[in-house]
Amino acid sequence: MQILNGSGVNKAFGGRKAVDNVDFHVDENEILGLIGPNGAGKTTLFNLISGAIKADSGTITYKGRVISGMKPYRICHMGLARTFQKAKNFPDMTVRENVLMGAVFGKKGTDNAAAERKTDEILSFVGLEDFRDKSPGDIALALQKRVEVARALATSPDVLMLDEVMAGLNPTEVGEAMELISKIRGSGVTIIMIEHVMKAIMSLCDRIIVLHHGQKIEEGTPEHISNSKTVIDVYLGE
């Protein structure tokens, strides 16, 4: 079943097409990878889906409802959450308070007690209990990114968009992040991830979309992608 679907999505900045007539879909409970060279339009596509920016044309539907043009907070309330490439944690709140904000505002009609419970649940789910009272600025990058993921998870999403959660992590941390991502999928959440760490993409994703200069140049299973001549030419090869 398709949970998210985009057709003919376009976005230009000035004269440059950042996302050029892209069609995509995401199946329920899959992990979809989004790869491509820097500037390929991956983050722009995330911004279009999450409502941070508006598409010039094209439609994005989520659970059968058109979400293109909606405000980010409404899209979040509908169950679509995201993280940012550069972690945007709230600096003057503790780790726990950061996650709590997601739980308080993420779903309409969550009372305080439920939000508190949800927060503690998420903190232990992602393994941040030991850092709950720390400031997000005082912990390692891998943990900071984990706080972002936890805050997004606290909004109770059905679809979670992860923007390079592994960038800047060492191999051990990448392994831990991979474990976390499979665990999140295991809990029934659909995942779209942008990533440059090929090992992670190839072993986690059910399907991969390759973007280049804003265009979708290839789509398929990890095996298909790693054997595709187009992809090798523009991205992996040279």
Next chain:
Amino acid sequence: MKLINEYKANPKKLILPVLVAALLVLLGLSPNFTKPYATIMLGTIMMYIILSLSWNMFSGATGYVSLATAAFFGVGVYVSAFFGSSLSLPLLMLMGGIFSFVIAFLVGAVTLRLRGVYFTIFTLGIVKLLEQLMLYLEITFNKTRGRFVVSYTFTEVFYWLFILMILVILLSVFIKRTRFGLALKCIAEGEDAAMHIGIGSTMVKILAFAISSFAMGAAGAAMATRWTYIDPYIAFSTNLSFLPVLMVIFGGGRHVFGPLIGAVVFAYIQELLITDFPYVYMLAFGVIMIVSIIFMPNGIVGVIENIVGRIKKAKGGRKNADP
């Protein structure tokens, strides 16, 4: 919730509110035993407290620095000028507040898409726009620049300002403990992230902007009845846009009592300087500002918190000192 119920968890934090309440009672009774001069000065100080606290309610909470305070204050002033003869003082204040609220709501809907310095410049523009608009209207239709305002006694104005101030203090404390206040805090700490965890930031900002403007308009309506004569330059004096900002910086914006203390100290210094050194008082203000920004970036309250924090640390450190 931890953030919301921190006062309940720690009764020690009640000391300050109780102290302030006692001072307020004393202040409320003061016209009975002080000279009229003191009542006038205290009224002015309360006006500054109202403006600083309501400025802090929006700008301090969100980090959007607004310089539109004088605009909403001026709207209140003109409400009194136009309707002063037909309405009582509390009704004038209410109406000044409502007019300011509505204008702020509309202005906010247009300008709160701007961020950072662009927003700040635009808000200052609103003051000038209203000032020039009123000037044009007065000269075109009234053939003179200013007009007389119905006047109330200093004591009457004092009491109504006092009531407004209490309401603003209570509202400032209350907002911080609501989800609305939490949403404002999230916006200040990272608006993009706030929007993506389900906070409708545009509406939250517009509402906070309008609520804070209500008190500014009400204060303007009250003060106008003390001045008897007003013109657009008096009503929309940009001093009232900048002074509350300085007072909040001076007192410290993170705690509700920061703007309060800042306004009291600053307004008192202003009064002293303006009577003794009328020509250099702005210069002296500038020096005080620079010194306080360098040496107490979190204001007077920040300094106090630092001292309290050190005392606590010294106590706690002895108890759980590592061998």
